[in-house]
Amino acid sequence: MAINWFKYSAPTAFYGLAGKMIPWFAVPAAVLFMVGMYIGFFVAPTDAIQSEAYRIIFIHVPASILSMFIYLIMAGYAALGLIFNTRLSSMMATALAPTGALFAFISLWTGALWGKPMWGAWWVWDARLTSELILLFLYLGFIALQSSIEDPRRADRAGALLAIVGSVNVPIIYFSVKWWNTLHQGATIKFTGTSMHVAMQQAMFIMLLACWLYVIAVTLARVRSIILERERNTQWVNELKEVRS
């Protein structure tokens, strides 16, 4: 039996599929969030050096990982859209950008909240903080460019080019910031290498998974909206139950 792998690359077909998939990601995300929070707050022991303040890592670390990861996924989808001219890939890239920016922001925000009790400052010009900030700027540039272009096709392709250029630049920026930092400050405050407690690892892993599922659910929901918006003049959209009512 030949399977048509490309069936769901059409927005028409994917719209329904995405609608069915959302609960499968949203519900586990919610459950895992609760489990992760419980382990993080009640099971994981108090840290010897940082006492209770360290518990913010359970959201900080997943947010940081995903903010970087989403940029790569976004650039990947954007590249697919640019190369194969598949509309859905470009829509996915557009749908991922706000979530990525959100996670970059959460990562910076929780980092600041964590930095105040640990380092005594809301912000230090540490290499990782600075590159996270620049990553947020890259997301904002992508969103700003796409939203200022009226024609969706041009917006898709211009955004794709920017995302690709950005992803090529990310390592260059990261290393330049790293070298700049060592040049300026010598050693920054670092965590002394205490190995993590198992419960801490579990909580962090579960929270990462929860955030990941949340990203997928939210992106699917957003891509559905984008599909509706772009295809609003087509017959199949006007025949949809939710559009009619």
Added chain:
Amino acid sequence: MTRCANATGAVTSKLSLFGLFGLVIRRDLLLAMRRRADVLTTLVFFVMVVSLFPLGVGPEMDMLRKMAPGVVWVAALLASMLSLGRMFSADYLDGTLEQMLLAPQSLSMLVLGKIVAHWMLSGLPLVLIAPVLGLQFDMPAQALWVLILVLLLGTPILSMIGAIGAALTLGLRGGGVLVSLLVLPLCIPVLIFGTGAVEAVNTGMTIVPHVALLGALLLLALVFTPWVTAQALRISME
């Protein structure tokens, strides 16, 4: 091969790649010389921004000497953003750009010509005036030479990365602010290595790593940005 094809072949081959390159540069410089005010505006902006810093942070020479490379670089970054809007917009409005896209010659080469012309008009003047501004900040002579060197290496990169942004935002509302938003984060490595070299010479360290990295960035940008800009122009002109 038919005679006709031969004839057109002969016409196109007359204009070699470098001939085309020179032609675009000459044309852009000529156009700019007809409206000299534009070039001067960028330069005056640069001088003004740099001169504002001592007024803002106070006239202590020790601090100014320390800040000088960063101030000059940030001002150069802003000044080059200011002139990016002009890189393609005039040609876009009067239809020249469309003809360039249709031309049988390599669009990347055309774009490179425009980038070089843009640098000669907005980057090179900054490099030449920067030592004077450095004197205002009491920079030592050795640091001034290094500043000139890194500006010479770095400002072309700003023009090249800026060209991508200018091409992507062609004809958009509020393109001027948008292009800065897109391009400035990508220019951060240039800023870091550019100021790093001057600081290295001030603290008695070697400038070689910074200069080498800037050179590497310049080569990388030289290879990729004209092509990426050409693609961006095609996207914007569709």
